[in-house]
Each structure stands twice: as C-alpha cells, then as structure tokens.
Amino acid sequence: MSNATTHIVDDDxxxxxxxxxxxxxxxxxxxxxESASDFLAFASRDLxxxxxxxxxxxxxxxxxxxxxxxxxxxxxxxxxLTGHGDVPMAxxxxxxxxxxxxxKPYDDNALVDKVLAAIAQxxxxxxxENSILLLEKKLSQLxxxxxxxxxxxxxxxxxxxxxxxxxxxxxxxEVHRSRIFEKMKVxxxxxxxxxxxxxxx
Amino acid sequence: MGSTTTTPFGERINRWHWLWILPRLxxxxxxxxxxxxxxxxxxxxxxxxxxxxxxxILWLEQNLRFHLARNxxxxxxxxxxxxxxxxxxxxxxxxxxxxxxxxxxxIWLGSDGAVRLAYPAITDPGLAGETxxxxxxQQSYRLAxxxxxxxxxxxxxxxxxxxxxxxxxxxSREGRIAGVAVGIYRIRDLLxxxxxxxxxxxxxxxxxxxxxxxxxxxxxxxxxxxxEGYQVAFDPPGWGLALHAEPYxxxxxxxxxxxxxxxxxxxxxxxxxxxxxxxxxxxxxxxxEQLRQxxxxxxxxxxxxxxxxxxxxxxxxxxxxxxxxxxxxGWSATELIGRRPPMPYWADDILDETRALxxxxxxxxxxxxxxxxxxxxxxxDPIDVLIHEAPLIDARGQHFGWMGSLVDITERKQADxxxxxQQDRLQSxxxxxxxxxxxxxxxxxxxxxxxxxxxxxxxxxxxxxxxxPADEVxxxxxxxxxxxRRAGQIIRRIYSLARHGEDRFELIQFEERIDDALAxxxxxxxxxxxxxxxxxxxxxxxEGDPVLLEQALFNLFRNAVxxxxxxxxxxRQMGITLACADRxxxxxxxxxxxxxxxxxxxxxxxxxxxxxxxxxxxxLAICRSVVENHRGRLSFEANPxxxxxxxxxxxxxxx
Numbered sequence: 001m002s003n004a005t006t007h008i009v010d011d012d013x014x015x016x017x018x019x020x021x022x023x024x025x026x027x028x029x030x031x032x033x034e035s036a037s038d039f040l041a042f043a044s045r046d047l048x049x050x051x052x053x054x055x056x057x058x059x060x061x062x063x064x065x066x067x068x069x070x071x072x073x074x075x076x077x078x079x080x081l082t083g084h085g086d087v088p089m090a091x092x093x094x095x096x097x098x099x100x101x102x103x104k105p106y107d108d109n110a111l112v113d114k115v116l117a118a119i120a121q122x123x124x125x126x127x128x129e130n131s132i133l134l135l136e137k138k139l140s141q142l143x144x145x146x147x148x149x150x151x152x153x154x155x156x157x158x159x160x161x162x163x164x165x166x167x168x169x170x171x172x173x174e175v176h177r178s179r180i181f182e183k184m185k186v187x188x189x190x191x192x193x194x195x196x197x198x199x200x201x
Numbered sequence: 202m203g204s205t206t207t208t209p210f211g212e213r214i215n216r217w218h219w220l221w222i223l224p225r226l227x228x229x230x231x232x233x234x235x236x237x238x239x240x241x242x243x244x245x246x247x248x249x250x251x252x253x254x255x256x257x258i259l260w261l262e263q264n265l266r267f268h269l270a271r272n273x274x275x276x277x278x279x280x281x282x283x284x285x286x287x288x289x290x291x292x293x294x295x296x297x298x299x300x301x302x303x304x305x306x307x308i309w310l311g312s313d314g315a316v317r318l319a320y321p322a323i324t325d326p327g328l329a330g331e332t333x334x335x336x337x338x339q340q341s342y343r344l345a346x347x348x349x350x351x352x353x354x355x356x357x358x359x360x361x362x363x364x365x366x367x368x369x370x371x372x373s374r375e376g377r378i379a380g381v382a383v384g385i386y387r388i389r390d391l392l393x394x395x396x397x398x399x400x401x402x403x404x405x406x407x408x409x410x411x412x413x414x415x416x417x418x419x420x421x422x423x424x425x426x427x428x429e430g431y432q433v434a435f436d437p438p439g440w441g442l443a444l445h446a447e448p449y450x451x452x453x454x455x456x457x458x459x460x461x462x463x464x465x466x467x468x469x470x471x472x473x474x475x476x477x478x479x480x481x482x483x484x485x486x487x488x489x490e491q492l493r494q495x496x497x498x499x500x501x502x503x504x505x506x507x508x509x510x511x512x513x514x515x516x517x518x519x520x521x522x523x524x525x526x527x528x529x530x531g532w533s534a535t536e537l538i539g540r541r542p543p544m545p546y547w548a549d550d551i552l553d554e555t556r557a558l559x560x561x562x563x564x565x566x567x568x569x570x571x572x573x574x575x576x577x578x579x580x581x582d583p584i585d586v587l588i589h590e591a592p593l594i595d596a597r598g599q600h601f602g603w604m605g606s607l608v609d610i611t612e613r614k615q616a617d618x619x620x621x622x623q624q625d626r627l628q629s630x631x632x633x634x635x636x637x638x639x640x641x642x643x644x645x646x647x648x649x650x651x652x653x654x655x656x657x658x659x660x661x662x663x664x665x666x667x668x669x670p671a672d673e674v675x676x677x678x679x680x681x682x683x684x685x686r687r688a689g690q691i692i693r694r695i696y697s698l699a700r701h702g703e704d705r706f707e708l709i710q711f712e713e714r715i716d717d718a719l720a721x722x723x724x725x726x727x728x729x730x731x732x733x734x735x736x737x738x739x740x741x742x743x744e745g746d747p748v749l750l751e752q753a754l755f756n757l758f759r760n761a762v763x764x765x766x767x768x769x770x771x772x773r774q775m776g777i778t779l780a781c782a783d784r785x786x787x788x789x790x791x792x793x794x795x796x797x798x799x800x801x802x803x804x805x806x807x808x809x810x811x812x813x814x815x816x817x818x819x820x821l822a823i824c825r826s827v828v829e830n831h832r833g834r835l836s837f838e839a840n841p842x843x844x845x846x847x848x849x850x851x852x853x854x855x856x
Contacts, residue, residue: 012649014684018656021677025663056645081652083645104648108659 004049004119004126006030009039009065010081011057019052026112028119036060043074048126050099050118051078052111055086066093075125077118081106135195141183149176153189154196224475231471235464242457247429250448254431257400258446262433265444268302268395269368269386269437273351275300276307276370276382284309284380287318294320297384303391305365308383314342317380337367337383345369345381353438356388356408356416364388364408364416366438386438388417404446405430411441509586509607512593517542517563520602529586529609531579548577550730562590562603573610585611618728643695650688657681705746708854711786712737712779714747718754719777725762731773739779741786744854745831753827756820757790757847763813764794764844772843786851793844797837805837 006028010016016032023030029049033039037060039051051069055062066078077099082090090101099118102111142150145166152162159177163170186192275297283293294307309318316323316337338354345352354367365387371378388408396406396419407418409432430447503510509526513519519540527534530546537544547555555574561567571589578584586607593602661677719726719733726733758775765773776791797805804810806825811818828835833851840846 012653014653014680014687015649015656017680018653018660018677018684021680022656022660022663025660025667025669025677083641083648104652105655106652108656109663 004029004123005047006050006052006115006119007033007039007047007076008052009033009036009057009062010052010054011035012054015054022108023112023115026109026116028112028115036062036065040065040068043069043072043076045073045075046126046129047074047076048122049076050115050122051076052115053078053080055080055082055089063089063093066096066098070097075122077122079111079114079118131195138184142180146176146180146183149173150180150192153177153180154193156189221479228468228471228475232468235468239461239464251429251431254404254446254448257404258406258431258433258444261396261400261406261446262435262444265391265395265435266437268300268391271300272297272302272304272384273368273370276368276384277351277372279309279372279382281374281379284318287320290318291320301394303386303388303394304384305387305390306385308337308385310337310342310369310381310383312346312378312380314339314346314381337369337385341367341369342381342383345371346378349373349378353440355440356410356438356442359387362417366440366442368438389419392417392419402449404448407445407447408435409443409445411443415445416442507609509609510604511537511607512602512604513563514602515563515600517559519544521604526607529578529584529607530576546576546578548575548583551575562605565592583611584609585614618724621724643691646691647688650684650691653684654681654688657684705748706744707747709743709745709747709750711741711743711788711851714751714754715777715779715788718751718758721755722758722762725759726775729762729765729773730770731762731765731775733775733777736776736778739781739786741779741781741851742854743786743831743851745851746827749827750831753824753849754788756824757849760820761790761792761794761845761847764792764796767795768793768844781853784853786853788849788851789846790849791840791844791846793840793842796839796843797845806835 006023008016008019008023008030010019010032011034013034016034020030020032033042036053036057040060053062053065062080066080069076069078078093079099080090080093080101082101082103087101087103090098090103094101099121100114102114139147148166149162152165157165159173160170163173166173181187181192184192184195186195279293283289290307290309297304297307306323307318307320308316308323311317341352341354349371351368351370354369356364356366359365365385368384368386370382370384372380372382392406392408400406401419405418405420407420408416410416430445432443432445435442435444503523504525506523506525509529510521510523511519511526512521519537522534522537524534527537530537532545542556542559543552555576558567558572558574567590571587573585573587576584576586587610588605588607590603590605592600593604595601657677657680661674661681664674664677665671715735719735761775765775772793774793776789778787778789778791780787780789801810801812806821807818808822809818810822811820825835828849828851831851833849835847835849837845837847
C-alpha cells in the first residue's frame with residue numbers, strides 16, 4: 001500500500017487542510033484538490049487509494065465528478081462527504097457504486113477507518129490489475145506457434161500428441177515449451193495454469 | 202305579488218267600444234227628437250194658421266155679403282123723392298157712398314131701361330160693359346125687371362186692372378116696377394173699403410175671376426206670399442168670382458227661432474264635446490297601452506333579475522319586494538310587505554348595527570356607495586349582500602321612500618375567504634421553504650469550520666496518543682482555534698443580518714400600534730366571530746421600533762385568535778387592556794382559548810418550538826426577543842376563566 005494515496009476534493013481550504021492533517025496523524029498519505037475539475041484533469045485509470053469527495057461544491061459538484069470518473073473507468077473508491085440535506089443524493093450515489101458516504105459533522109476517526117478500508121480494498125484491486133497487466137505483457141511476448149502450444153499444454157495434452165496435432169517434431173515442441181516457461185517466468189505447467197487462472201476471473 | 206295585473210285588457214277595450222255606442226245613440230235620438238219636435242211644432246203652427254186663414258176668409262166673405270146685402274136693401278128703398286131730380290139723387294148716392302160699402306156709382310134707370318139719373322155722371326157712355334154693351338148692362342136690367350129681385354152683373358174691366366160689377370135692384374112702387382137702381386162696385390175699392398187693416402196685414406186678399414184671373418187685390422206691395430192660399434166662392438155677385446186669401450210670410454216668432462237655434466247649437470256642442478272626449482279617451486288609451494307595456498316590460502325585468510329589490514317608505518315600512526328578494530331571504534312578498542323594522546331577515550348577532558345602518562339610510566345619511574351587510578335566510582343561514590340604496594321620487598318630485606338593490610355575495614365572500622386562506626397557506630409554505638433554505642445554507646456554512654475544527658482536534662489527539670512531540674501537534678490546534686473564530690464570525694454575520702439596529706427606535710404612541718396590529722387581523726377576527734374589547738386606560742408614549750413592536754403584537758393577537766378556534770362561539774372573547782404603572786406601560790392580552798399545557802410552558806419561548814401544525818415556532822420567540830430588545834418583559838399566566846393572559850411590560854419614554 002505504499003503508493004496508495006487518498007485524494008481530498010473540497011472547496012473549503014480549511015476542511016481540506018484539516019482532513020489532510022487528520023489523515024497524516026494516522027499516517028495516511030493524501031493529496032488535496034480544491035475543485036472537481038482539477039482532480040478530473042489529473043485522474044487516470046491506474047490511480048490507487050481512495051477519493052474523499054465533498055458533495056456540495058461550486059462549479060462541478062461531487063456527484064457529477066463521480067459520474068465522470070465512472071465513464072472514464074476510474075475505479076477509485078469514493079467516500080462522499082455530505083451535509084444534512086444531501087443524504088438522499090448520497091444514497092443514490094452509493095447505489096451507483098460509491099464506496100461509502102459520511103455525514104458532516106463526522107466522527108473523524110471513523111472517517112479515517114473508512115478511508116483505510118477503502119484503501120485496503122483498492123490496493124487489492126490494484127495488485128490484481130497490475131498482475132494481469134504483467135501477465136498480458138508476458139503473453140504478448142509469445143509467438144503464434146507458442147500460443148498454440150501453450151493452449152494444448154494448459155489442456156494437459158502430451159508433447160507427442162501436440163507434435164502430431166501441429167505436425168511438427170517432438171523436439172520442436174519441447175523447445176517451444178521451454179521458451180514458454182521462460183517467457184512466462186514459470187517453472188511448471190501447473191504454475192502456468194495458476195497464473196493464467198487470474199485471467200480467467 | 203305580480204299576479205294582480207293579469208286582467209285581460211282586450212276584453213276591457215271591447216267593453217269600452219260597447220260603451221261608445223251609447224252616447225252616439227243618445228245623440229242621434231236627441232237630434233232626431235229635437236228635429237221631430239221642431240217639425241211637429243211647425244206643422245201645428247201651419248195648421249193653426251190655415252184654420253185661422255179659413256175662418257178669416259169666411260168671416261170676410263160674410264162681411265162682404267153683409268155689405269152687399271145692405272146696399273141691395275138701401276138701393277131697393279130708393280123712392281120718388283130721390284129719383285125726382287139729380288140733386289136729391291146725388292145726395293142719396295153720397296149717403297150710400299158714405300157707408301164705405303165699395304159703391305162707386307149709382308145709376309137710376311127708368312122703367313124703360315134708359316138712364317135717368319147717374320151719380321157720378323157717366324162720362325163715357327160708349328165704354329163697353331160686361332158684354333161689350335153699354336153701361337149699365339141691359340141684360341142685367343132686364344133680368345132684374347123680370348125677376349123682381351136684385352141681379353148682379355158679370356165683372357168687367359173698367360180702365361186698366363180695375364174691374365167693376367153692377368147690381369141691378371128693381372124698385373117697385375104701388376105694385377109695379379118703377380125703375381131699377383143700379384149700383385156699381387169697383388172690386389179694388391170694395392176690397393179697400395171692406396177688408397179691415399188687420400186682415401190686410403196678414404193676407405193678400407184678392408178677387409179672382411172664374412179663369413183664375415186676378416180682378417183686384419188688397420195687398421201690401423212687396424211682401425211675398427206663401428202660395429198656400431185659400432179661396433171661397435164670392436157669391437153674390439157670383440159669376441164664378443172667388444175670394445182668395447194668401448198669408449204673407451210672417452217672420453217666425455223669435456222664441457221659436459231662439460229655441461231651435463239653441464237646440465242646434467247645443468247639439469253641435471254636444472257633438473263637439475263627444476268628439477273631444479273620444480279623442481281624449483283614444484289618446485288616453487294609447488298612453489295607457491304604452492304605460493301597460495312599459496309596466497309589463499319593467500315587471501319582466503324585475504322578475505328576471507337576480508338582484509333583490511326592496512322598497513321602503515320613509516317610516517321604514519316595506520312597500521315592495523321583487524321575487525329575487527323573496528328567494529334570497531325566503532319570506533314571501535305578502536309576509537314582508539307592511540313589515541317595519543326590525544325585519545325578520547336581519548341577522549340576530551348584529552341586530553343593533555343593522556338597525557343603526559337602516560336608520561341612517563332612512564334618514565338619508567346612509568353610505569353613498571354600496572355597503573355590505575350580513576342578513577339571514579328564513580332557514581337561519583347567514584347571507585352576505587351588497588346593498589345600494591336610492592331615493593324613491595314620485596311624479597310630483599316628492600321623496601317618499603327608499604329603493605334598495607341587494608346582490609347576494611355570499612359565495613363571492615366565501616370564495617374570497619378561501620382564496621385568502623389559500624394565500625395564507627401559500628405564504629406560510631413559502632416562508633417555511635425560504636426559512637428551510639436559509640437554515641440549510643447556514644448549516645452548511647457553519648458545518649465547514651466545525652468539521653475542520655473536529656478534524657484538527659481528532660488529528661491532534663491521534664498524534665498525542667502516538668506520543669508525537671507537542672511541536673508537531675501545536676499547528677493543528679492553532680488551526681482549530683482559527684476555525685472556531687471563523688465559525689463565530691459566521692454567526693455574528695447572520696445575527697447582524699437578522700437583527701435591526703437600535704437606530705430605528707423612535708417615539709411611538711403605543712395604542713396606535715395596537716390598533717394597526719388589530720387591523721391586520723380584522724378579517725380573522727370577524728371570520729371567527731371573536732368579540733374584542735379594547736380598554737385603553739392610558740395612552741403611553743414609548744421608545745421603540747414601530748415595525749418590530751407591531752409584529753410582536755400581531756403575533757400575540759394572532760395566537761389569541763387561533764387559540765379560540767375550538768372555543769364555543771359565544772365565548773370567543775379577546776380582552777386588551779393598556780394601562781400605565783410606575784413609568785411602565787402594561788399591556789394585557791387575555792383570550793378564552795385552549796390555554797397552555799404545563800409541559801409546554803417551559804419551552805414556550807424557545808425558537809422553533811411550536812404546537813401548531815403549520816407553525817414555525819418563531820412567533821413567541823420573536824415576541825420575547827422584540828420585547829426584551831425594548832428593555833421590556835414578556836410573561837404569561839393562565840386565565841382564571843380559561844385561556845391564557847399575556848403581559849407585556851415596556852418602559853415608557855422619558856418625559
């Protein structure tokens with residue numbers, strides 16, 4: 001969770017500063033944004049951590065920012081900070097996939113706990129996404145023939161049968177096999193099957 | 202009441218036509234009767250005249266015959282002495298002539314028939330006699346001699362237009378005819394001598410020959426005759442002579458003329474007056490017809506009106522109501538007409554006011570424009586009407602009463618009331634929404650520094666718990682203090698926005714504010730039927746903000762009014778007493794409403810505390826805030842008679 005960052009978007013500088021201070025006291029790394037549009041300009045798919053978002057802001061509102069992030073496939077978990085009258089709006093946002101909402105005035109440590117929970121969840125997501133990314137990178141290194149061979153290895157086909165099916169020499173199959181293991185950085189067919197299982201999810 | 206004038210006028214007109222025949226008939230009968238009367242009297246006159254004429258002419262004939270007979274006798278008595286010489290004969294003749302018997306000549310014929318004596322002497326013996334013979338007539342002489350009786354000759358002309366006849370009288374002496382005495386009558390002279398003047402005055406008397414030729418007349422010269430003559434035979438002398446009398450046109454008697462003239466004039470006058478009368482009646486009928494149409498038109502107009510009409514005389518007695526009015530109040534016209542105040546349709550609860558208003562209208566001091574009044578129907582339901590009163594002026598310009606038009610505005614008033622309530626609710630809702638919005642924005646604004654303070658403090662606590670050095674914690678606390686100050690500023694700003702400064706204070710006549718606040722609630726008070734007693738024991742002058750004070754009073758009055766919604770109507774009373782004591786003005790507002798429960802008494806002045814469904818919970822809070830702002834005190838207690846009493850104590854302005 002080293003590079004997980006909490007992004008605070010609030011128009012009130014005192015609130016931003018206080019939240020950052022609070023998070024720092026619990027050793028949570030944070031970054032502040034004074035408007036929704038500023039954060040939107042920065043946001044990307046590979047952010048990791050969580051987003052503390054004030055619902056009521058001049059200019060782009062918190063809800064609007066949330067919607068826009070969704071369309072950009074930014075999966076950063078969002079915790080809404082709402083005033084008294086904004087609860088129904090926040091509930092709707094929760095249904096739309098927001099992580100949580102917290103009503104002002106809030107219990108600060110409970111807020112931090114929620115932030116930590118969000119970060120934990122998002123870190124998992126990030127890790128998984130990163131490994132898939134890595135796997136895809138490795139797969140992209142395989143040649144066409146190597147992929148055909150790998151498909152049959154994963155299906156548990158014997159080298160001799162593979163050679164027959166593809167019409168190549170047994171020896172060639174073995175070379176392909178070792179190349180695949182090398183490129184995919186695995187030592188056995190079982191390990192290969194395991195890492196490719198991630199992809200299947 | 203409209204059914205009395207439906208008499209069929211057509212029949213009446215026909216009857217009048219029958220009546221018209223009577224005077225005409227009477228007039229014709231009158232004229233006919235008068236004409237008949239005149240004619241009959243004229244005829245009677247004529248018959249009488251004729252009878253007179255006949256008797257007159259018979260008398261004349263007799264008279265003439267008497268003269269002639271006397272002359273015969275005298276001529277027959279002539280003797281020798283007279284016939285002996287001319288002188289004696291002359292004297293005898295003169296004597297004869299003196300009797301005015303119409304004799305004009307006397308001749309003595311001897312027994313041989315020759316003329317012996319004549320007086321006057323025969324001047325022209327050759328003159329032809331009756332038969333062209335000489336005078337005297339030989340034929341008559343012979344006849345007289347032979348008969349021995351007097352004989353008359355035919356009449357023969359003597360000179361022009363003058364006729365004469367002879368009478369031969371044989372004179373016998375000693376048994377034999379001695380001679381014949383001849384007397385010659387001139388007819389004109391005969392008539393002149395023997396017709397008396399009174400007869401000649403009335404008739405033209407003439408002697409006619411047998412062929413109808415006039416042989417002599419006695420007449421006035423110019424007078425015309427009627428042609429209705431009468432004649433009798435003139436015998437002797439006979440020979441076809443006739444005595445004829447014709448009455449002159451006598452002037453009709455003045456009385457008769459006057460009578461017939463008067464009758465004619467009277468008839469003309471009667472005819473003329475009949476004509477005038479008829480013309481008058483025809484005109485009158487036309488006017489009546491016009492009037493009737495006008496009346497029917499107005500009647501239809503009045504009956505079709507929705508507006509009630511009610512006329513009263515100067516004593517206030519109802520003299521007319523139209524059907525719309527009867528429908529409006531539910532009493533029939535017969536029940537209403539003749540009624541005097543108090544009217545049955547006056548609303549019971551405002552009887553005195555209604556009577557005062559009615560009296561002022563009758564005195565001519567009523568409102569000039571229309572005024573609204575509550576009446577009641579027969580069923581007891583209230584009815585709101587808009588009344589316009591106008592003086593009733595008769596044909597002579599005499600003011601004899603008042604006509605009032607009444608428009609039923611009950612529904613309109615109810616609609617107005619509903620609209621007003623709707624408006625009130627709307628305003629109250631709008632106020633609520635605005636207030637909610639304001640509260641929300643205040644809450645949001647206050648939330649920010651509060652949230653920041655909370656975060657700083659939590660953060661600081663976290664750090665201290667993990668035994669971080671105080672230096673690192675301090676900035677957070679400083680920032681928290683900063684945010685607390687910010688929150689305080691926000692609150693001060695809101696307060697200064699909401700609060701009026703003391704610079705609006707001015708000198709106020711307290712009771713005027715009370716009046717104004719009551720005026721704002723007038724509709725509610727009237728609608729709820731609340732009796733307000735205002736007891737101004739003093740008129741204190743105080744120093745304060747008139748708008749705020751009025752608002753505070755308004756809130757208190759309105760609470761009092763609203764608290765009595767469930768009170769029985771005749772107990773809905775609000776008492777307002779203003780008094781002065783020890784340089785303080787004391788206003789007491791008492792109601793007979795639902796009172797204040799013990800469990801809410803503590804919270805009564807708290808802002809946002811309310812017992813009303815649509816209340817904001819600000820009314821009494823504002824009241825107390827305003828009163829305290831004026832260095833006064835607001836308190837309340839239970840009304841011993843039920844309800845609540847509020848007291849406001851305000852310092853009076855320094856003298």
